[in-house]
Amino acid sequence: MNLFAQRDAREIRIDPDRPMGSAVGRIFGVVRYISLETTKESTLGRVDKLYVTDSLFIILDYATNNVFLFRKDGKFHAKINGGPKPEYGGIKFLNIDRQRKTIMFKDARNGIKMYDFDGNLLPDLKKDRNFEYFHTLRDSVTLYYSLNYDYRKDKKDSLDYELKFYRGDSLSGRAFSYRNYNKTIRNDDLITGSEGVFFETGNDSTVHFIRTYRYQVYTVSRDSVSDVYRFVFPRERSLPQDFLSNPAYYGNRAKYVLSTGAKAIFSILYFYKVKNLAFFRLQTVDKPRKQSYSFVYNLDTQMLYAVDHIAPDPSNFYLPIGTSNGFPTANFVTHGFLTTDGNAIYAAASSQEMFAAKDMAAEKNLTYSDDLREYFERNTIKSNPVIIQMIPK
Template identity: 30%
Template sequence: MRNHSSLVRSVRFSLSVLVFFFFLQTKAQNHTLAINVQNFPDSLSRKEIRIDPSSATLETPTAELFDSVVYVPLQTIKQSIFSGIDQMEVTRKCYVILDESLNSIFLFTKDGKFYNKIVNSDKTVESSYKKIGKFVVDEKKEEISFLDPHSFYRFYYSFEGKYLRKTPKVISGEDFYHMSTGLDIYLRSANQMLYRSNKAFFESKPKEATNSILVVDSLKKIRYGYLPLDTSIVALDDLYGVAQTFYNNHSGKITLSIPYNYNIYEIDSIGKMTSTYRFVLPAMNSLPNDFMKNPIYKGNRISYLNNNKNAVYSITDFYQGNKLVTFRLVNSMDLHNFLLYNLQTAELISMIEIMPDHTCFKLPIVQRRIYGVADSNSFISALSASTLFSAKEKLRKDKNWEKQLPQHLKNFYKGDQLQNPVLTLLYLKK
């Protein structure tokens, strides 16, 4: 009996060991799949946006689209003067604005008061950087960080503008975004793939090197790779790029679009990508279906766009608020269609042609683009001071016009046309 019991215990132990190692192997296999396999976005719930840019409604009154428009002059003092907005992020506490020409990031409170800037004031200290690439914000940690394209580092600052630290870059990207869950999302360009940028990083995972989108976790491991590019049919400098890829709609997910692709994507907090919208354009505005697959276009894609100037090669600045989405259609004419689309009625509206009325004190509301959303109920744009002074000149015969302005706009008009831009918060009709 004793020998029999020992045998049973031995068998049970052996089975337990086998089950344990089977579990470990299965877990390792699943982990490997999650990390290394190229993933294609879920498109089951994708909606179609079918539009004709030439049919966009013109001269829509502001009051038909927006409940109100709030103007936020950005304080103009010696330390806060900047020349233009190349990137802006909206946080709960502040506006974070990059001026690439000044290589600086400016910080303003939500009422437009300047309080600090990130600037390279001393090239000998540890915080010295060479160039600010795209910056990202982490609202949870209240940090701003950016990749320096001319060094090996990523720099971190607080929302107060204080230098915190620098860390070695994991990889380089044409654009990147940071999720508060710790994930970094990178866009890799065709040129980076062809030049084999970050070669050492991809040595153990060569298949990941041709993914256009990479999701990297806090352990510097690739969690997901999306939208693989066949580099054999692309030449160096064969493709136009765009200024921005990722758009924060404050939904807990990040929205993105890439050139030569008419889909809009979302990536959630764990890195899963979904295709949410697909644009369908008229033939004269569309690229050939095989434009990114057929080798006959290799080395000829830019010349094709120059010869077919109506062809849209990118859909950028995609923001959603309630039932409305706004975006730009980019072609080589450099006449970007800046549009607003109603998801319920399918009405297409030209943003540039929106008519000022009493809702916005008869002033313009947008100029170049939408820079972001404050929440699901408002878009944010910006106007140059000179644009607002030109509008005032056109309204000078209306003696009662200036009396109706809020005090902060009256104060703005006491200044000159060299002031900082004025943000416009466009509150959508519910």
């Protein structure tokens, strides 16, 4: 059963080279900094992936190939050791089942490991289906994504689907058909990364989904797929309209993106919606120093803000939300916004960046909140990163 339902997606027409600036306090009503406890067991390098549950922050750190679980007050709870990180690979994303309170990920051998929220290993899952990414919704519905143009297969191969829905072990739906074998597009035409294709909405009944080389944002539920937003960029920043259908690009799409079309936006990442704001990252190959990466778009006023143009102010004690001392933080250069719980958007900053921002604002004689005062008294530049929770106005 094909679950995709075409609808009139809302158009987001923007020029990423002409964003607005703002102050933190004009966009966010609340900005909180949650210090993550630093112990020998809990020390991490960077918050590469963040998942928020009712009681936990679940963090993936690429450098250590570990998963860290902290309580919402920042106290260390548990650690999942992903094992020695291979030269290529390691844990790239997590699948969080909030209903069953489990954490799943593909290991270096492509097997699925499953742990509970206390970090205990559970029996391995036996999955014989091939997929690149997966995401679990409520009521044991799991979405599996795979796009595999195996042009060496027999020409008689039939239709396949990018997105498949399983309820338990039973296939319950699918969406976005394609032919494995064709003379239009093949596997090495695709540029993919570790960011994934699923981005959380703040509830476990739906998830946002973004397809390769496309400017649409879809909402996927347990039994439907609908396109909800469609980005429109200036021509010079867009892929050709026939980029996916024209056989002339066969075997040359990656080369086009990496050279001729280096200014073209080829991927939308980290798309989250909170209240009337959309948060997202645009990916291009050409990255001049002054080019912005992450954006905030007001769906009511149609104003586009670049995160590196949002200036800290007294409302957040001149501390980072995505930039520190005028430069993007390490997390934002790589990731941008990390997730949403439906009420707030989340990011992270290193303690080094936090202390640097504090020093820069020393002459302002700020009176910090109790939590921040305790953080600066008990920590150093080598302490764990902080989680930044931002609630839009």
